[in-house]
Amino acid sequence: MTQQADILEKLTHIEELLIGQTLLQKEVLSFKETCLYLEMSESHLYKLTSTRQIPHFCPNGKKLYFNRVELDQWLQRNRLSTKVDIEKEASTYVMLRNRKRK
Secondary structure: OHHHHHHHHHHHHHHHHHHHHHHHHOOEEEHHHHHHHHOOOHHHHHHHHHOOOOOOEOOOOOOOEEEHHHHHHHHOOOOOOOHHHHHHHHHHHHHHHHHHHO
16 A cells, blocks of 8 residues: 555655646746745735736736746745845945045
């Protein structure tokens, strides 16, 4: 019985990987595909669309569609700087500030 459970678990994992690969190849995603792609619940995605916080399309006034490239851009907004980035910025600011004073 455990061998069958292991096989079923592996098949489920393979199915999830195939679905993920399919989503990466599509340019336009449906609502459910977008939930899988963004790993978020349907209710949260509905909230984001109703408040117009996420780019989406509603061609016939009913079904929602999403451009995968726009979703990637949306995910990458508001990048947080690393400590190294902040230290470089601070040292550049201090150096430029000292040059202006001289």
